[in-house]
Amino acid sequence: RKRGRKIGVDRVLSRALHRDKRQYGRGLVGRWLNRTLKRNRLNSSVRQQLDTFDNHRPYFTYWITFVHIVVTIISIAVFGIAPVGFMYSTEIFHVSYNFWLGKFNTVTFKEPQNFWIGPRTKDLIHLGAKYSPCMRLDPKLNEFIQKERAIERSSACCVRNDNSGCIQSNECHYVFAKFVKWPEIDPPEFNNGTTITTRTSGSVCGQDPRYCRSQHEVGTADQWPDDITKWPICSDPLPKEDFKNSTYDNVRCNVVGHPCCIGQEARCEIVTKEYCKYKHGVYHSEAALCSQVNCMQDTCGLIPFRVPEYPDQIYRLWLPVLLHAGILHCLVSVVFQMTVLRDMEKLAGWHRISIIYIFSGITGNLASAIFLPYRAEVGPAGSHFGVLACLFVEVFQSWQLLKSPSRGLFKLVAITIVLFVIGALPWIDNFAHIFGFISGLLLAFVFLPYMTFSRFYQHRKRLLVITCSCLFVGLFVALVFFFYIHPITECSACRHINCIPFKEGFCSNHGFRPEDR
Known part of the structure; x- marks a missing residue:
């Protein structure tokens, strides 16, 4: 009996700590999309490089997912749940408003609904949502x-x-x-x-x-x-x-x-x-x-402004990466992270994938703060699209190993286009998606492990790393310039990028301009 119990414990521990070998160029998403490798290309040099790739444990995935779940539970427990829906909820109440005549007036109060099943917008701002008026004058x-x-x-x-x-x-x-x-x-x-x-x-x-x-x-x-x-x-x-x-x-x-x-x-x-x-x-x-x-x-809310008249909560660029708008929002993140992010971290390791995840999220939030200054946004949307961009870079860097690389790339492009179209619906931040994807693409070329098939490939990779590093820094500096130094106050085309008006009122005041006084 003792021998059987010992074997059972060993089996459980070995199963829990088991690391499936991730196949470079294929991975989980590659298996979903039926991506296959060339056999005749796998010579001894290539096989040796593949064998040297370490199969990392997804520590960052587990940590960020745990934080997301805990923060979502606490935020809902403290602030409650807003009216659920896609438009606005209206409350009508009678209150003494006409001071001189002493009459009771019927007053309406309109606030945005939350279809993610989570706190109100004003509560999300108190939690640390991306909201430009709190970050600058x-x-x-x-x-x-x-x-x-x-x-x-x-x-x-x-x-x-x-x-x-x-x-x-x-x-x-x-x-x-x-x-x-x-x-x-x-x-x-x-x-x-x-x-x-x-x-x-x-x-x-x-x-x-x-x-x-x-x-x-x-x-x-x-x-x-x-x-x-x-x-x-x-x-x-x-x-x-x-x-x-x-x-x-x-x-x-x-x-x-x-x-x-x-x-x-x-x-x-x-x-x-x-x-x-x-x-x-x-x-x-x-x-x-x-x-x-x-x-x-x-x-x-949060930390008081250093100068009362000048908002300076710059930390709202990275706090939204840890927050979610509700239960459904958090559920989507958990599913994505425990599949795609977890698989990608096995290839890249926690340190590389955490850099791509965090900086893609910050860049996406910064772009959203420029183009949608009056809409509060939370969630790791930019981070997720940055990880999605890593899938493209993996296809590019394993192009010589794949049987049909163009077909695999086409499938990824089709999925990404569908996701961007979904981002054109109300209450979804497409600017965070777009700029998170761009920054993730540049950072992935810098940090993801790669294969070399000759000395030419090695020199080309070094040049690509330097170029992408400079492009990312230039992109980030340009966004900072247009946010703090020369804010963009009017952008009529931006409205249709973030929300397509399928009917009248469908995209009414979704962060493009402040409400009329």
Whole structure:
């Protein structure tokens, strides 16, 4: 019995640790596509080279697949699952929105669905999705923010006549409320350095330099400017009793609206807490103005920006490689990696395949950030197409060994074209596919093991390695240039590359431009 148990354990261990010899030029995908080798080409020199190829264990495949599964489970457990579908889901709710008339309005909230069965888009951004406005100062969003601040600069406190509340606004219904606009009504003094005048920008509901201790007896350098959009939050206000007993309407009123950061494009509105909750926004009860909050930081999450006004989360180029949009998305990755990636790693080894996998993913995400700046993307799409490119390079480098290399190449091309066509459907990032494939092709020529049939082949391989290395560096530098230095703001042809509009609304706003304010 002991002898039988020992033999059984040995069999299990030998089976678990067994390494099937991978056939160069064929592999798993080659067997699927009925690719065969020439017998008459396998001379002694070629056979010796084939015998020297080490059959590596797929450590990187197992590691990255394990990370993908664990991260997907944790992200769904923490953030939940978004409405499932291909378009948008719309929520309708009734909330007190008309401040002056006190009426309940019907308000709709629209958000993108997730057919991968996973978290909402805003949650994926918090997890580290590729999203350009979190990685650089986006020119279009910054233009929106500056226009909104110019509008806020002319706002003032609107106080209802029945003393039921007040809210910061640019319009005020004079029949039902009082518009406390400086300098017409109770303006505080302002020292411009030469003379003492009255303030013209304001007022602000719940905040006044006369009721902030830090503004008492300070020099002109520490004085709040005569521009409410440059006011900080008062860190040391007077007691609440002083506010209630004040004779100034903007100070003693009950503030019912505060800044709320809504959506994923740094949009800020001064609304009630109830309205902000229904809009799935971030409510800032500590602030009085939208200029006092950083909605872009609320949208992005993760590590705070080094300079608050300038997003700098460059690590979003590689974090999406570890993330997935949902259960189905992760399942597709696991199937691909446990078959194609695992087989390719047996040939190349964990160090070579990890370089191709990671840098193809980073390059694909960088291209996607350029051409689809306003769409959050996660997943190793670029990495997978980089590995797919390795299959092409293996055919090229074993061309002399294959019976019908052109037929094998044609089959790979047909499969790749089908995958790119699928990438033209909504919510699939074709730019990550294209540039991941290109970078994977260049890196595969550099890092994949190869056969030499003569000294000419050896010299040609060295030249090819140098050329492909330079081309990859040049491609990456060019992408960095068009992302940071000279951003591409308009590309009408790019829309049809990433999403083909089979019907009206099929490709509506899939990351090409920010939403209208």
